[in-house]
Amino acid sequence: MTERPASDLRTVFLPALCWSRRQADFYAVTQDLSPDGITFRSAFEPAVDESLTCSIRYIGQVETRVVSVDDNLFVVRLMTSRQRAAEVARTMLALSREQGRSFESARAHPRINPARKDVLVTLEDGRVLPGRLINVSASGAALALDHTLASGARITIGATAAQVVRIFRDGIGAAFAFPLDPAQVHAEIRL
Template identity: 85%
Template sequence: MTERPAPDLHTVFLPALCWSRRQPDFYAVTQDLSRAGITFRSASEPALDEQLTCSIRYIGQVEARVVRTDDKLFVVRLMASRQRAAEIARTMLALGREQGRTFEAARVHPRINPTRKDVLVTLGDGSVLPGRLINVSASGAALALDHTLARGASITIGGTAAEVVRVFRDGIGAAFANPLDPAQVHAGIRL
């Protein structure tokens, strides 16, 4: 499996828990999606033609059959209706595109993991939501929120004005209206 990726090969990494009648729960991670099926990487090696149940993060539980095995890799084909298989493929492709974005290349400032994570987020209408800082840099922050915000929304994180530039499951990425002095960004930062 070291040949060059085919044009229909799409990289997507999602954690999964798989099991079968032959073996109890084992962990696996999706590696890619292609017309051949979904490739998983795992320390456990299911048998060729073995039927598995896999619970894949963001996808849900799927029934599949092992169609190829290799050293720490196995490929499965879904045992689902054409419509359900297409829905799963679309979701995995979208997640793969999101994972493939090169946010790191655009980052100018390093991110830190703050010790004080709890923060209040004030929306444009004045309402206040509790948030939890994931990381902070001089140019912005990532926050976990229980409320969905739209891209482009103006917010205030603590006392720092920002704009929502990225929305992900259970959170947002925000760019500060005025970047902070990099010397101010440390584990004990308070926004």
């Protein structure tokens, strides 16, 4: 692969499922967007000039042609109308800017990764679900759950009352009903 100036690259990470006539479905992740095309990282390396169909999260299905391959990376160019290509580029650039923003500077409390990750989550109706803490702060926690909860649902994480404020794939973000003392938030915390 040829080296590209860093100013031409826009980093954007989006999961994708790709396939071709010669290859069944394989997973890939976009790595960057540049004037050369979209770079993907994948365990599978398609052939140069191979036509691929790629279904990219937030973008949709696009027809592409592989223009270069190198060490688990491949670059594709879109095989579509200029209008659709421009729409894809605008969406990917917007997602790149969003992914590049630093959310830590906007956070009121720092996040920690707890040593004890397993936790029980009690729902308002009394059901108890197993969960895994992803991170904890004085104001809330992120948890991996096998069940879908609604935004706004009141829950108890361990013994700590909280409310679901964010939903993401395979988990939730919850705000504590009463923020913790920041001095209590450390790797050995028990909620």
